[in-house]
Amino acid sequence: MTRIQDPEKRRFHRISFEGSAYVSFDGGAETQVDLLDLSLHGALIRTTGMEAQPAPQQRCTLRVPLTQDLAISMETRVARVEGEETGLVVDRLDLDSAQHLKRLVELNLGDETLLNRDLAALFRRE
Known part of the structure; x- marks a missing residue:
């Protein structure tokens, strides 16, 4: 299965983040x-x-540890399930987690214009 999609069709840029996270459903x-x-x-x-x-x-909470003391925590819901892969969409994000996530995306994109476009799309979605 391939996950390559036309980046022009995406409203949000994904960053590869291979590691562990923790999810709790309902x-x-x-x-x-x-x-x-x-x-x-x-x-x-x-x-x-x-x-x-x-x-x-289905609603769930996703926690992404960044360090021993810092984590991104987001309230999400399941958007799609394909085999063992589950796509989650963010419903709520606390301010600290939003700041950590924004910084992580910013560092990985390496282009402030792309980050600003993602932020604008996020606010249009609301």
Whole structure:
């Protein structure tokens, strides 16, 4: 399966972020997942080994540890499920997490114009 899509059709730029994250569905216990990519709009996770696959529109909390003391925490919902890959869309993000996510995207894009375009698209979405 390929995840390459026309970047001109995307409203938000994804950054590759290979590492662990933690997800809890419907307020349940946290489960470790693989974080594949991240954007201002959502995330793509791999749910290898989960007993039950998430359902579209199911609400969940995604926590992305940055350091021992810092993490990005976002309230999300399932946008799509393809095998073990689950696409999440952000519904809510606290201010500290938003600042950390913005900085992470900014550093990885390397282009302030692209970041500003993503931010503008985020506000148009509201």
